[in-house]
Every structure is written in C-alpha cells, then in structure tokens.
Amino acid sequence: MAQPAVQPLSQGATLSERRRFWRDAFGAVRAETQRRVATLSDEDQIVQSMPDASPAKWHRAHVTWFFEQFLVVPNDPSYAPFDERFPFLFNSYYVAAGPRHARPQRGLITRPDGAEVTAYRAHVEAAVERLIETIADDRADEFFRVLEIGLHHEQQHQELLLTDILHAFAQNPTLPAYDPLWRMPRRPLAQGGYAELPAGIHKVGHAGDGYCFDNELPRHDTLIQPVRIARQLVSNAEWLEFMSDGAYEKPALWLSDGWTAVQTEGWQAPGHWQRRDDQWHVMTLSGSQPVDPAAPVCHINYYEADAFARWAGKHLPTEFEWEVAARAGLLPDAFGFVWQWTRSAYLPYPGYKAAEGALGEYNGKFMVSQMVLRGSSVATPAGHERVSYRNFFYPPARWQFTGLRLADYP
Numbered sequence: 465m466a467q468p469a470v471q472p473l474s475q476g477a478t479l480s481e482r483r484r485f486w487r488d489a490f491g492a493v494r495a496e497t498q499r500r501v502a503t504l505s506d507e508d509q510i511v512q513s514m515p516d517a518s519p520a521k522w523h524r525a526h527v528t529w530f531f532e533q534f535l536v537v538p539n540d541p542s543y544a545p546f547d548e549r550f551p552f553l554f555n556s557y558y559v560a561a562g563p564r565h566a567r568p569q570r571g572l573i574t575r576p577d578g579a580e581v582t583a584y585r586a587h588v589e590a591a592v593e594r595l596i597e598t599i600a601d602d603r604a605d606e607f608f609r610v611l612e613i614g615l616h617h618e619q620q621h622q623e624l625l626l627t628d629i630l631h632a633f634a635q636n637p638t639l640p641a642y643d644p645l646w647r648m649p650r651r652p653l654a655q656g657g658y659a660e661l662p663a664g665i666h667k668v669g670h671a672g673d674g675y676c677f678d679n680e681l682p683r684h685d686t687l688i689q690p691v692r693i694a695r696q697l698v699s700n701a702e703w704l705e706f707m708s709d710g711a712y713e714k715p716a717l718w719l720s721d722g723w724t725a726v727q728t729e730g731w732q733a734p735g736h737w738q739r740r741d742d743q744w745h746v747m748t749l750s751g752s753q754p755v756d757p758a759a760p761v762c763h764i765n766y767y768e769a770d771a772f773a774r775w776a777g778k779h780l781p782t783e784f785e786w787e788v789a790a791r792a793g794l795l796p797d798a799f800g801f802v803w804q805w806t807r808s809a810y811l812p813y814p815g816y817k818a819a820e821g822a823l824g825e826y827n828g829k830f831m832v833s834q835m836v837l838r839g840s841s842v843a844t845p846a847g848h849e850r851v852s853y854r855n856f857f858y859p860p861a862r863w864q865f866t867g868l869r870l871a872d873y874p
C-alpha cells in the first residue's frame with residue numbers, strides 16, 4: 465500500500481530539522497488513515513462484524529485518542545479536550561489510562577457520528593502540530609519518542625482498518641468491493657525448494673538506531689539447529705491439494721484445540737473462502753474473486769497452519785529461524801504478502817522489561833497464549849515492516865492476512 469515517503473532524519477539534525485521531519489511524518493501517516501477510509505460510507509464505518517474487529521470510525525478516533533492521551537495532555541497544560549466523554553469511548557485496553565467502553569460493543573457507538581470524529585481528528589492534529597513547533601529543547605527527545613510510537617501505532621491500525629472492513633464486507637451477501645482494482649501483488653519469481661540455514665549461534669532482535677517496539681528487544685543470542693526453510697510461501701494450489709486430501713476431516717492432522725474448533729466452527733476451507741459454481745472463491749478487498757492457485761494462501765489460523773505442516777511432513781519455523789533466514793536474504797516473499805505463522809509462542813525476550821506507566825501496556829501484558837507471526841502483509845503500510853517485527857494473534861484468529869511457510873529438519 466503506497467504512502468508518501470518522508471525523507472529520513474539525518475544523524476545530528478538540528479531541532480528545527482527535527483520539527484520539520486516530525487511534522488511531515490505526522491502529516492503523512494494521518495493522511496494515509498484518511499486515504500484508507502475514503503471509499504467507505506458512514507454506514508460502512510460504524511459496523512462491527514465481530515468482537516475482534518473494530519469499526520473504521522472507532523479506529524480513526526482511537527488512534528487520535530492515543531495522541532491526545534499520551535502526547536498532548538502531558539505536554540500542553542492549556543489543551544482543551546475536544547469532548548470529555550471521548551477517552552471512555554476510544555481508549556482500547558490501557559487500564560492505567562482510565563475506564564473504557566466494552567470492546568464488543570464498539571459498533572453500538574453511532575454517536576459521535578463520522579463528521580464529529582473527523583472534527584476530533586482535526587482538533588487533536590492541530591494540538592500535536594502546535595507542540596511539534598513549540599516543544600522546548602529539553603523535552604524534545606521524550607516528546608518525539610512518544611510521537612513516533614503514536615505514528616507506528618496508527619500504522620498498525622491502518623492495517624486493522626482493512627482487515628476489519630474486509631471481514632465486515634465478507635458478511636454482506638452482496639460481497640462489496642472495498643477497491644475494485646485491488647489485487648494481491650505478484651510474488652517475485654524465485655526458485656522454490658528449501659534454503660539451508662547456517663546452524664550455530666545467531667543474534668536476533670532489533671539492531672541499529674531505527675524504530676522498534678519494545679517486544680523486539682533485548683537483542684540476544686539464539687541457537688539455530690540444522691534446519692532448512694522454504695523459500696516460498698505456501699500457495700493456494702498447495703492448500704487445495706491439502707483440502708482434496710481431506711484436510712478438514714482428519715483429526716490426526718490437528719492439534720486437539722484445533723480439531724475442536726474445526727468442528728464447532730464448521731471450517732472446511734480458509735477464512736473468507738466460498739464455494740460457488742463448483743469453484744472456490746475468496747472474499748478480497750476487490751470483492752469475491754476465484755481463488756488464484758499461484759497466490760499465497762491467506763486467512764488461515766495457527767491451527768490450520770500447523771495441520772498443513774503436519775500433513776506435508778514438515779514443520780512451521782520458529783520465529784528465530786524465520787528471522788535468521790530473512791536477514792540472510794533467503795526469503796524473497798517475506799514481506800508484503802501475508803504474515804507468516806511461526807511455531808513460537810509470544811513470549812518476552814530474555815531480560816525484557818515493559819516501560820513504566822500506561823504505555824508499558826502496549827505489548828508486554830499480551831505475552832501469553834498467543835503465537836508469533838513474522839514478515840508483513842499486503843495491508844501493512846509501506847515502511848512499517850521490519851525483519852525483527854513480532855506480530856501476534858491467538859491461535860484461532862484468521863481474519864488477518866495470514867499464511868505460512870514451512871521448515872524441514874534433517
């Protein structure tokens with residue numbers, strides 16, 4: 465997804481250069497959010513199709529609340545809130561930031577309407593832009609640090625905006641198109657098969673000066689056993705083969721929780737797939753399309769990825785095997801197609817410590833019962849991906865753009 469490029473900030477930039485850089489970066493990210501909702505009607509923007517998904521209007525307001533709560537209020541004593549009731553409506557999960565509306569009922573918030581949320585965005589944007597120009601020298605480092613978190617946070621919600629509206633549109637019998645021209649990009653032509661990883665001790669975790677979330681640190685050593693990793697993502701053609709071999713009917717292929725879910729949820733194919741006219745179709749951002757055998761399989765959950773690997777006589781890689789392979793340039797389709805499930809539980813790295821205060825709730829408190837995904841997807845905003853990036857979801861989740869690649873052990 466294209467996004468206006470902001471020139472990188474050079475080492476040793478002056479405060480006025482930094483102000484200009486952050487003003488441009490802030491403007492670009494905020495504009496991208498609005499670009500992504502430009503084709504949505506007011507009605508599209510209030511629907512919540514399931515508790516995990518949020519309305520587009522809520523996303524637009526919540527990312528704004530984040531700047532208001534964590535950046536504007538602490539730095540501008542003269543700030544007048546747009547509406548005192550909004551923090552309750554648009555706080556997501558920050559307990560230290562106060563009480564909040566129940567997540568599954570976000571779709572019931574028909575007021576404020578879309579225009580009021582647009583005005584709320586403008587009100588907070590003006591306050592942020594004022595602070596970017598006026599923040600005192602001795603407070604600038606901390607101010608820009610939190611501003612940067614807010615931008616990456618908004619980019620995460622830009623991806624959710626698309627996955628959540630796709631889920632909503634997939635519930636609509638008319639299967640509307642978000643963007644009639646949308647297509648999954650073609651993957652680079654690459655040799656298939658498996659690449660061997662150099663066994664031994666490797667560094668993993670974020671390195672360098674660029675941005676990362678706290679869950680990508682501390683950088684540390686990990687031992688990689690002899691392993692080969694698939695150069696390419698698993699395709700729809702391979703998934704169709706799995707299905708025609710009785711994928712969803714053979715309990716021996718599934719983890720116990722996965723098999724229970726197959727039966728209670730009635731899964732017979734990946735998420736958003738429909739059988740029509742004797743052919744499999746998939747709901748995409750351009751509406752329902754015939755399943756493309758060459759495209760990577762998408763909208764599968766951890767249980768499905770694990771079952772496929774078992775069926776194939778292979779494994780899912782660990783997140784560290786994935787990272788070592790991606791750093792070595794062995795995975796030409798690592799980014800920009802589908803997030804890839806790993807078999808790593810989402811856990812803190814050795815010595816990880818969440819920040820004090822409400823922003824410490826960003827990642828750390830979710831480090832149980834979820835699995836790590838690596839790479840990025842077609843819905844990830846440009847420039848948001850990183851080789852050390854750790855996405856995480858609960859095993860049954862499959863409304864994101866999620867797929868897999870395999871690993872093999874000698």
Ligand SMILES: [Fe+2]
Nearest residue numbers: 526556617621
């Ligand atoms: Fe959020």
